[in-house]
Amino acid sequence: MNAPLPVLKNPASDSPLTLDPRTYERGLGCVHCGLCLPACPTYVMTGHEADSPRGRIQLMLGLSDGKIEATQSVREHLDLCLDCRGCETACPSGVVYHELIEETRARLAATQTLTAQGRLMRRLFFNIFVHPARLKLALLPARMLQKMGVYPLLRRLGLFKMLPSQLRKMEQMLPESGRLWPRRLPSETQHSALSTQHSSVTVGFFAGCIGAVMFDEVNRKAVELLAACGARVLAPRVQVCCGAIHHHNGAHHPAEEMARRNIDAFVPKEGPPVDFIVTTVAGCGAMLREYDVLLRDDPPYAQRARDFVSRVRDVTEVLAELGLPEMKHRVHETITYHDACHLAHAQKVTAAPRKLLAMVPGLTTVPLPESDMCCGAAGTYNLTQPEMATQLAGRKLDNIASTGAATCVTGNVGCAMQIRSEATARGQALRVVHPVELLHRAVFGD
Ligand code: SF4
Ligand code: SF4
Numbered sequence: 001m002n003a004p005l006p007v008l009k010n011p012a013s014d015s016p017l018t019l020d021p022r023t024y025e026r027g028l029g030c031v032h033c034g035l036c037l038p039a040c041p042t043y044v045m046t047g048h049e050a051d052s053p054r055g056r057i058q059l060m061l062g063l064s065d066g067k068i069e070a071t072q073s074v075r076e077h078l079d080l081c082l083d084c085r086g087c088e089t090a091c092p093s094g095v096v097y098h099e100l101i102e103e104t105r106a107r108l109a110a111t112q113t114l115t116a117q118g119r120l121m122r123r124l125f126f127n128i129f130v131h132p133a134r135l136k137l138a139l140l141p142a143r144m145l146q147k148m149g150v151y152p153l154l155r156r157l158g159l160f161k162m163l164p165s166q167l168r169k170m171e172q173m174l175p176e177s178g179r180l181w182p183r184r185l186p187s188e189t190q191h192s193a194l195s196t197q198h199s200s201v202t203v204g205f206f207a208g209c210i211g212a213v214m215f216d217e218v219n220r221k222a223v224e225l226l227a228a229c230g231a232r233v234l235a236p237r238v239q240v241c242c243g244a245i246h247h248h249n250g251a252h253h254p255a256e257e258m259a260r261r262n263i264d265a266f267v268p269k270e271g272p273p274v275d276f277i278v279t280t281v282a283g284c285g286a287m288l289r290e291y292d293v294l295l296r297d298d299p300p301y302a303q304r305a306r307d308f309v310s311r312v313r314d315v316t317e318v319l320a321e322l323g324l325p326e327m328k329h330r331v332h333e334t335i336t337y338h339d340a341c342h343l344a345h346a347q348k349v350t351a352a353p354r355k356l357l358a359m360v361p362g363l364t365t366v367p368l369p370e371s372d373m374c375c376g377a378a379g380t381y382n383l384t385q386p387e388m389a390t391q392l393a394g395r396k397l398d399n400i401a402s403t404g405a406a407t408c409v410t411g412n413v414g415c416a417m418q419i420r421s422e423a424t425a426r427g428q429a430l431r432v433v434h435p436v437e438l439l440h441r442a443v444f445g446d
Pocket of ligand 2 (some may be wrong): 031033036037053054086090091092093094095
């Protein structure tokens with residue numbers, strides 16, 4: 001049994017916003033140096049100390065101590081945070097900022113009455129987005145209109161402008177084409193004929209929920225590439241949503257339950273675990289790597305959660321480690337690479353995708369200024385904070401335009417939808433693809 005943790009919070013505080021002492025301690029690590037300020041997208045845009053990591057940490061500690069009140073203004077400064085974790089990469093003191101903001105948000109949510117629109121969005125997030133079959137059903141009418149060719153006309157006529165702002169943004173982000181009913185991945189894929197070595201590696205493939213529906217082709221191509229590297233790929237049917245949407249919207253208990261189910265799926269109590277748990281969606285990967293913190297107070301799962309986390313990888317890490325077969329097909333394109341926050345800052349994966357893209361014959365890569373600054377997607381942020389999200393997307397698109405590249409490559413479904421939809425809204429011609437799509441083309445020729 002662990003020794004009791006020291007109580008670091010103000011003992012006089014009985015605020016419902018009092019943080020867990022372990023989280024509170026994260027905030028005490030801040031030495032106010034300010035090195036995180038230029039890395040913080042909201043501070044860069046507003047120049048306001050309360051919109052910076054340093055300022056928000058002081059607000060959260062003050063709330064926890066009961067020294068300041070959760071006024072509308074304080075809530076707005078905290079709500080504006082993207083939880084992009086750019087500040088964590090910049091911080092020399094190792095402040096784990098996301099634990100502070102996520103716990104504070106959960107505590108604030110418990111004291112707050114949602115507006116009617118807030119309740120509707122929460123129902124959509126929790127009851128539809130995280131269930132692939134329900135999401136497919138919800139998207140079916142739009143997909144049918146796309147197949148019939150009338151959807152672009154409805155967009156041009158401005159029909160969707162009548163929707164409430166958040167639903168309008170969701171509509172904007174719907175990819176312009178897709179299957180009527182996206183197929184599930186096979187539950188098992190053996191190494192393919194292309195693999196020169198039959199590696200003994202077994203990969204557990206985490207499909208995601210929005211990713212599995214909106215970007216099912218990316219997942220299919222990722223599985224084919226992994227098999228071409230010699231891996232056996234399992235996609236357990238019993239896997240569920242990673243829990244990120246719940247966790248980031250203050251619903252920690254459902255997120256914990258999802259974590260337990262995914263641990264059971266990939267690291268079963270009986271039978272061998274998979275070697276790697278792989279995803280193409282950076283947002284999911286970041287959440288999967290948090291399961292050890294999420295379940296640290298759950299004795300039956302705490303150790304298994306640590307084991308699970310040690311196996312989580314982004315797909316590019318495993319492809320780089322196993323080694324792709326020969327890339328026989330040239331890809332004549334000029335691209336630029338956008339670092340998804342949940343890949344670069346949350347998972348520290350920046351080298352593997354660049355290394356793989358550099359191997360693609362014919363491909364020209366132009367460096368992107370501010371490549372690791374958030375594009376404004378940030379999970380459901382672009383739905384809840386559309387103004388700041390659009391400003392950040394505009395900054396990203398200006399940077400992309402400055403490279404002259406016609407294609408932006410990024411490893412996160414949320415970034416892809418945000419950058420693509422905002423480019424369309426601005427009339428900027430831009431293709432946005434996942435690294436896996438270019439690698440698949442180089443290996444398989446499609
Ligand atoms: S998580 Fe992102 S938006 Fe929030 S304080 Fe850190 S850098 Fe700024
Ligand atoms: S860089 Fe780290 S220590 Fe410095 S102000 Fe930011 S959070 Fe605090």
